[in-house]
Amino acid sequence: MGSKTVTIADLLAPVQDDLQVLTQNLKELVGASHPILRAAAEHLFEAKGKGLRPALVLLTSRATMGTGDITPRHRRLAEITEMIHTASLVHDDVIDEAEVRRGIPTVNSYFGNRIAVLAGDFLFAQSSWYLANLDNLEVVKLLSKVIKDFAEGEIRQSLTAFDVTVSLNDYLEKSFYKTASLMAGSCKAAAVLSERDPAECEQFYLFGKHFGIAFQIMDDILDFTSSTETLGKPAGSDLRDGNLTAPVIFALEEKPQLHTLIARELKEELDLTAALALIEQSSGIERSKELAKQHTKLAIQALEFLPHSPYKKSLIGLAEFNLDRIF
Amino acid sequence: MGSKTVTIADLLAPVQDDLQVLTQNLKELVGASHPILRAAAEHLFEAKGKGLRPALVLLTSRATMGTGDITPRHRRLAEITEMIHTASLVHDDVIDEAEVRRGIPTVNSYFGNRIAVLAGDFLFAQSSWYLANLDNLEVVKLLSKVIKDFAEGEIRQSLTAFDVTVSLNDYLEKSFYKTASLMAGSCKAAAVLSERDPAECEQFYLFGKHFGIAFQIMDDILDFTSSTETLGKPAGSDLRDGNLTAPVIFALEEKPQLHTLIARELKEELDLTAALALIEQSSGIERSKELAKQHTKLAIQALEFLPHSPYKKSLIGLAEFNLDRIF
Numbered sequence A, B: 001m002g003s004k005t006v007t008i009a010d011l012l013a014p015v016q017d018d019l020q021v022l023t024q025n026l027k028e029l030v031g032a033s034h035p036i037l038r039a040a041a042e043h044l045f046e047a048k049g050k051g052l053r054p055a056l057v058l059l060t061s062r063a064t065m066g067t068g069d070i071t072p073r074h075r076r077l078a079e080i081t082e083m084i085h086t087a088s089l090v091h092d093d094v095i096d097e098a099e100v101r102r103g104i105p106t107v108n109s110y111f112g113n114r115i116a117v118l119a120g121d122f123l124f125a126q127s128s129w130y131l132a133n134l135d136n137l138e139v140v141k142l143l144s145k146v147i148k149d150f151a152e153g154e155i156r157q158s159l160t161a162f163d164v165t166v167s168l169n170d171y172l173e174k175s176f177y178k179t180a181s182l183m184a185g186s187c188k189a190a191a192v193l194s195e196r197d198p199a200e201c202e203q204f205y206l207f208g209k210h211f212g213i214a215f216q217i218m219d220d221i222l223d224f225t226s227s228t229e230t231l232g233k234p235a236g237s238d239l240r241d242g243n244l245t246a247p248v249i250f251a252l253e254e255k256p257q258l259h260t261l262i263a264r265e266l267k268e269e270l271d272l273t274a275a276l277a278l279i280e281q282s283s284g285i286e287r288s289k290e291l292a293k294q295h296t297k298l299a300i301q302a303l304e305f306l307p308h309s310p311y312k313k314s315l316i317g318l319a320e321f322n323l324d325r326i327f
Helices: A009-030 A035-046 A052-066 A072-095 A107-111 A113-132 A137-159 A168-193 A198-225 A244-254 A256-263 A271-281 A284-302 A308-324 B008-031 B036-045 B052-063 B073-097 B107-110 B113-132 B137-159 B169-191 B196-223 B246-254 B257-265 B269-282 B283-302 B311-325
Strands: none
Touching: A009 A072, A009 A107, A009 A113, A009 A198, A009 A308, A035 A072, A035 A113, A035 B073, A052 A072, A052 A168, A052 A198, A052 A308, A052 B196, A072 A107, A072 A113, A072 A137, A072 B052, A072 B107, A072 B113, A107 A113, A107 A137, A113 A137, A113 B113, A113 B137, A137 A168, A137 B113, A137 B137, A168 A198, A168 A244, A168 B311, A198 A244, A198 A271, A198 A284, A198 B008, A244 A256, A256 A308, A256 B052, A271 B036, A284 A308, A284 B052, B008 B036, B008 B052, B008 B073, B036 B073, B052 B107, B052 B196, B052 B283, B052 B311, B073 B107, B073 B113, B073 B137, B107 B113, B107 B137, B107 B257, B137 B169, B169 B196, B169 B246, B169 B269, B196 B246, B196 B269, B196 B283, B246 B257, B246 B283, B257 B269, B269 B283, B283 B311
């Protein structure tokens, strides 16, 4: 377990065919009837790094169906999950006025705000409609909560920009809203569709929640430790935008000068460079990594009850892989 | 019936108290927890001309509950309806880059695109969540369809800008998606919450649908016939933006020169003035008014089965009032 030679392709192998069907379906769904969105759809569903969220749904679906095949509703849930995620990215990029994401121009920078708002609304609207037609009120509630949490997370992030009094708890809550809520809600929903006991469904919620928090922490670490080339956006972007993540919150405890720099919104020349150096000198990255490990452990513990299967192995493998990823 | 001395206040009197509670609830909901949205909320829920859609829901709720009081779920449905409507206006204004609506600066022009996208997403998200918690799958489906139709309508409008081959049927479909779907779905949902027979619920769907189409046609007529002051935006805005509505579609049948002007997107000097003059000389406005009357008649016919009540009287009165409104 946790061997460095395991690749993401190995981990996704048990649902590789499912993921290919999903990508094709999503492109057809968005592109077919609306030429105006076709280019945006190709752009959105081709990007690297896609597929983690539907993979978690599909692996949970297969893990909870035992020897039976997964149903069309499991597949639809995976599509809904990816649509909600993609819609939120598109609108986040409008809100943050982001120009690149993973090395690719954002929809707003490439097609303009108009198409970006339209494309995001279309995806949210389509996912609400598909969701209602899963004909399962519990699943509707789980995923509606996720959509509400996204909006809440984005507002919290706006409210706390450059706020040096932000606590680790505020950060964890925001990370839950932005990232973990979708993984928690969609993994639990997959188990609900498999008609597993409520207590078991709740374990999948915990798995998704802790995986999601660990995933967000790693993303926030990589924003400092990766090169601009690997990230596909300028390193230190979060800090520059006033989004104070785990490494910064830990570093603030050790480096009083960092307060001064951030409180003036890094507006003087070389403020950002100085702040990045202070964070590097602190134990912020190390302590953040430790926090990600704790949440990964909680995620894996949540699945202890599950009998062994290739799907369980991949779910755990993905949680471990997250700690070693470099982008 | 239809007497000119009836005012909108008379027609809304049977649900005036309900509407006051609703406005207060909506402002608290959006503003309380999020200072960043508080100003936008005051702005959004104070504007004139608000309240028609929740009034239709509340009147339908009271008309279908007979002597019983309406339930908290009816009230919540009315709030959801207004939230969905408001969210769609806010995003439409971003998409259309509109600067004023009913004489008031739009959220995007006043607070920027960032807050406008955020506020719209928050309202859509909150309404999805409330909707799921009405615990009625039929109502969830009805309103999810409405959200999907909004996105569809906005895309259709984008696709057909300055398209002189657009048919009256295309126009009616777009008007359904943009306006009538919400009135149809929410009136039917109110009857569903009152547990009326499916056939009766369907009559409320038809009422809302035909009222909504007549309402959109009147809006589109007023864009040509009202003064800029009354409209609170420049008269002829729809045409200038390439949105070809009923008066234009009828005028195109009579005035070949109008084709030329619109096909070149009104780009030469005085093109818009010339086009407006051609439309005024045509029977476009008159025929559009006739079309609105036909749909109003269908709306009123749909309620024939209902026993007499102040609520029924107001529903019919609002449909008639729409034909005489000047803004």
